[in-house]
Amino acid sequence: MATTHEIPGEPTHTSTAMLETATGAIQSFAPVKKIHQHLCAYHLALSFSLSLSLSSHLLWDVLMVLRWWCGCFRRFHFYADDTTRQVEAHHFCSHQNEEMRQCLIYDSPDSTARLIGVEYIISDTLFLSLPDEEKPLWHSHEYEVKSGVLFMPSIPAVFERMDLEKVCKTYGKTFHFWQVDGGDALPLGLPQIMMALTGDGQLREDLAHSVEQRFGRSFAKERESRAYMRGPEHGIHPLANAAGKAIALKLRETELPPAEPVPRALV
Template sequence: MRSADRKNQPILVLAKPALLAGALSIAACGGENTSSNVTSPGSEQTAKTKLLEGGASLLQDKAPLAALNAYLDGFHFYNGNMQGQMEAHHYCGHLNEDLIQCVIFDGNDADAKIMGIEYIVSAKLFAGLPAEEKHLWHSHVHEVRSGTLIAPGIPEVAERELMTKIAGTYGKTWHTWHTDRQHELPIGSPMLMMGFTADGQASEQMIADRDRRFRVSSKEIRERRADIPYPAIDPEADAWSKGIVMQLSVEPLSGGSKQGTPR
């Protein structure tokens, strides 16, 4: 395989070809059952806008979007505020074997809002980061082990292969549109998000609602994943659990700046 072809391998690369074919045939099982949290203000699309969109859809190449070829559903909370919990729909793709990038939505239907992004790195890449940087990242062991992170619509064997890989990775997540707070527009500062690390942290009702919509059981998934080989977690990850909490704040620059000159 040429390097250019290898670059856009699907995230399910660990699964056997037959399993991938099966996954594609039932992909619809994992879509359009969760609506966005908000309805944003604005006029309804005109016929002209719809026509422009339709033409762009047919004529433009969208290689970066096509590379987001796996769908993961899980939960996040605001760093420093565990009560601020929400479901997060991840659309992800490999950049290479050690780096995955995801766009996060607040739903999976056509009206879903882009909430943010998540970068996922292997333990190998994470080990090379400075400690201060590691404090911005969260582990994925509990998300996989608990059965709360799922890949809707793919065969169980393929999902297990995928989750075995994800369990050893680390994520850095920023939410830019806080629809869980009923913000109808993307206002406010981007917020650093974290993943749950122990039982009892995530709202049982939130998990139950998600399971009902997807017709899955996190409890049963947890039991099936019990024998996955879970790695040790880097002690610098999940820094919030050790009292190290960081968030962004937007402040005016003192004295201003010259046009076009970043400060």
């Protein structure tokens, strides 16, 4: 598997690449397979110019993108400023390297699923390198994994546990753009920072029961089988998980600096 060397972290291990090959062959990637265009764009903050072009090798580009989506996780997110708003989240993930994954988040595993967010997953080592003001935006995964509520649909237990042993030690940063739980027909408003479950009694019983029924899982049995797993080497950092507080994004108008003139050779 190719490694992006500009991103901090160890190169992808051979064992990880082999596990990805297995999960990629077994799991369904129906939502991601609906991707059918490659757009090239230039974005600027708020005031922007946009240039779009379709790749001349569109089908090949899409196949190369899909090739790297090699793992699907099913879990729950809640809004960082309201723990009662909980959303079922299906993550379709790829490795940038051994210490970082990037995930597209859909509201279901079906081909008609809505793309509702993104998550970046990093190792404990990378998390500890973050500035302290950044750490509260990231959540831990230890409880989700050990409680059984984070799982990989259709994957044999032995392979699932091999990967979740790694996920148990990681942190994630998640934004949702589409508030489907509120009934929005389109992605409205600001992106929402999301958090993950960190203890018993947080997950709504109706959501837990629904997922257990639909996917044939028992969170209680999964909890027993994962009791041996360990979280971050130094324990969950006190600044993670919003440092135990509620956080929300706010829109603030600021002055836009004048744009630099573009050299004629680039026009």
